[in-house]
Amino acid sequence: MARLTGIIALILMAVLVSDAYAYRTITTVEVNKDNERRAERCSQMRADEEIGSCVQYLTQQSRDVLQMRGIENQRRREGQVFDECCRELRNVDEQCRCELLEQIAMWETRKGRPQETRQMQQRARNLPSMCGLRPQQCYF
Known part of the structure; x- marks a missing residue:
């Protein structure tokens, strides 16, 4: 009888383990499909x-061109553009923000201006943080 109980216990354990594994596999597939859809979007x-x-x-920031005349006006416009940028970033899915910012940095790279490119890439990487958004820094 004790032997039969041991065999039944082993069979039940095997069923439970296989059931748990099947659930994990289904969950993983669903998460991967969600990631694929998000990446495609x-x-x-x-x-x-x-x-x-x-x-x-x-683009404005990477140029760093402020003429002595109209500096205050220029800063006011840049502040308004920055605020609008943060609003737009808030409306973008968190998972897509860095990809879009990387697009901008790549455009500058194609223009072939190394100094401006480095400045823009650094600002683009930190822009979510500057807007108080996540992820705080992009890696590209």
């Missing part, structure tokens, strides 16, 4: 359409 987004103010802000 992100790749279809265009930075100039979704976060156009960020394009403008980062």
Whole structure:
């Protein structure tokens, strides 16, 4: 009888383990499908359409050209553009923000201006943090 109880216990244990493994596999597949859909949606987004103010802000900032005349006016416009950029970034799925910011940085890279490119990439990486959003820093 004790032997039969041991065999039944082993069979039940095997059933429970296989059931748990099947659940884990299904969950993993669902998460992967969600990630694929999100990645596809992100790749279809265009930075100039979704976060156009960020394009403008980062481009202005990378140039660092402030003429002595009209500095205050220039700063006021940059502040307004920055605020609009943050609003646009808030409306973008957190998972897509860095991808869109990377698009902007890549556009600058293609223009072939190394100094401006480095400045823009650094600002683009930190822009979510500057807007109080997540992720706080992008890695590209």
